[in-house]
Amino acid sequence: MIFSNLVDANLNTDFIGRNLEYYSRLASTNDEAWELISENVPNGSLIIADNQFKGRGRFGKKWISAPSMGLTFSLILYDLKNLHRLPLIIGVSVCEALKGFNFKLKLKWPNDIILNDKKIGGILCESKNINNVKTIVVGIGMNINEKADDFPDNLRKRAISLSMVSNKTFQRERVLAKILNQFEKNLDLLGEKNLELFKKWESFCNHIDKEVTFHNNNVNVVGKFLKISDKGSAIIEVNNKEKTFSSGIVEINNSI
Ligand code: BTN
DSSP states (O other): OOOHHHHHHHOOOSSTTSSEEEEEEESOHHHHHHHHHTTTOOTTOEEEEEEESSEEOGGGOEEOOOTTTSEEEEEEEESOSSGGGHHHHHHHHHHHHHHTTTOOOEEETTTEEEETTEEEEEEEEEEEEETTEEEEEEEEEEOOSOOGGGSOHHHHTTBOOHHHHHOOOOOHHHHHHHHHHHHHHHGGGGSTTOOHHHHHHHHHBSOTTSEEEEEETTEEEEEEEEEEOTTSOEEEEETTEEEEESSOEEEETTOO
16 A cells, blocks of 8 residues: 555655555556546646556566555656656656665666666656647656565566665655655756756666667667767667667666
């Protein structure tokens, strides 16, 4: 069970998370968010499920979560500028927020959240134009109190939770509120001339200057991951030439 009043007590935001829709069991918070948008829920609305049983990930993958262990939530945002920066801002915000709990999270392009070289969280941003308003649903899944046995066999080697590295149990409401507080603060980084975001993102990235294999539409490219562009694309050096990729999956070579 997630206690909405505990989330609220730890929030210091103006609008993010101020309207909270809690579900004990739900297929997907992103799907529910799109439903709620048709009922005109306010900007910054938060949809959270204690047991999300049909979570969606990037590229049609599933996001699997054990009931009452982690965080699965979505935020609804209307009419933001420089949308391509949003996934970067969320990744940075999660890393900054978790610093407050003494965890050094890292990012794998574009926005996998990594701890000890394993995946601890993922972000799925979706957008649609509704009545001429750019509408965004940001879905975040974070592993918090799971033990290794809570993950299915095929994920056990690649997934990790905060509890697994610290042997502690966390109040998920506090972790959530910290992430939301940091996210609202960082929304300033959407600004056109603000380059601080890219510096911050690169400082959390765990594969700058490393050899990676880039997978996109059945094409695999090996090269050195150099940096991200001002649109958030991956810039990879392949055969001494810089190539820019706007979507795909990065696999760090000689890593998991
Ligand atoms: C990924 O790494 O592929 C992204 C995973 C995103 C999962 C979250 S959990 C909350 C929200 N609801 C969903 O159905 N998906 C996102």
